[in-house]
Amino acid sequence: MPHLRVGVAILTMGNRPAELQALLDSVAKQDLPATRIVVVGNGSPLPPLPDGTTGIELSENLGVSGGRNAALEELRTSGDVDVVVDLDDDGLLISADVFSRLEELYARDPALGIVSFRIADERGRTQRRHVPRLRVGDPARGGLVTTFLGGGHALSMPMLDGIGGWPDDFFYAHEETDLAWRALDDGWRIRYEPEIVLQHPWTSPTRHAVYHRMVARNRVWLAKRHLPAVLVPVYLGVWALLTAARSRSAAGLRAWAGGFAEGVRTPCGRRKPMRWRTVWRMTRLGRPPVV
Known part of the structure; x- marks a missing residue:
């Protein structure tokens, strides 16, 4: 071989x-x-x-x-x-x-x-x-x-x-x-x-405004591109709650909110929702695509 x-x-x-x-x-x-x-x-x-x-x-x-x-x-x-x-x-x-x-x-x-x-x-x-x-x-x-x-x-x-x-x-x-x-x-x-x-050196992600904005924007794009329509608000709602609960910076939260809004209003590329059998497969693997 x-x-x-x-x-x-x-x-x-x-x-x-x-x-x-x-x-x-x-x-x-x-x-x-x-x-x-x-x-x-x-x-x-x-x-x-x-x-x-x-x-x-x-x-x-x-x-x-x-x-x-x-x-x-x-x-x-x-x-x-x-x-x-x-x-x-x-x-x-x-x-x-x-x-x-x-x-x-x-x-x-x-x-x-x-x-x-x-x-x-x-x-x-x-x-x-x-x-x-x-x-x-x-x-x-x-x-x-x-x-x-x-x-x-x-x-x-x-x-x-x-x-x-x-x-x-x-x-x-x-x-x-x-x-x-x-x-x-x-x-x-x-x-x-x-x-x-x-x-790899022990590091933490950089918590600047651009970081928060892109994390939020791209998460919205991810949902718009790949999730069945019914799961999009569930996924984004879960992550909005988690972000609000974990946030320790008002400036970071504002940047996150701006990125979220940018993700909602801007195109994200081709939309191709995953099949429900993929959703079930991910759920069985321990991470359903809602969190």
Whole structure:
């Protein structure tokens, strides 16, 4: 059986050259070599890259979605990639068998579309928000889930050919959920695999006005694009209540409300509601698409 052909995609803003080099070194040490490696400078110049690495310098910052789509297009053009591995530029593959583990997972399950890595800091700690389950439980417990982590994951190229790439207009926030819902509705499976680890510094999301606005706007777009009509107000109502209850900043709540209104009044791209059997499948996996 031929080996899995892995394409690696890394976005950078040009402000972490040492971390980027360490990540590329960890990719080079994999026991199953990557077929292609693409580094995208998202509106920034790139530092010198190792031989065999393709660099793309975008003239403007296209966000997470746009930058990843640029990398994806380059990998797709080569025609020799089975799985795309997206990695944060300040992450690190601490094990040399990441790609060979992916090979085993995809060989066992032809319907496997997405593998979500476990993100842990240098002390092995995994933050609650980095476990793709509603009920977190033990971060070391893997299994089938309904979404995945943006910092480290693998995407089946046949899946992407069928469902399309990242939602460009999202820029950042909820782009993983948008892609995950499309994958599930197309019959693919998503697996959280905690034994595949991306080491990443312990961080918290930046709580500035733009963050709150885009989180709210994109959540509305997500609902408008993918949910059956009857679930749209339920989903948005639940999240409005949760946001109000969790908010500790009046300015942040105002920015969130502005983003919510923007999401309601602006187009969100093609609407294709998921099937009810997908809703039921997500419910059985522990996260119905209302929360």
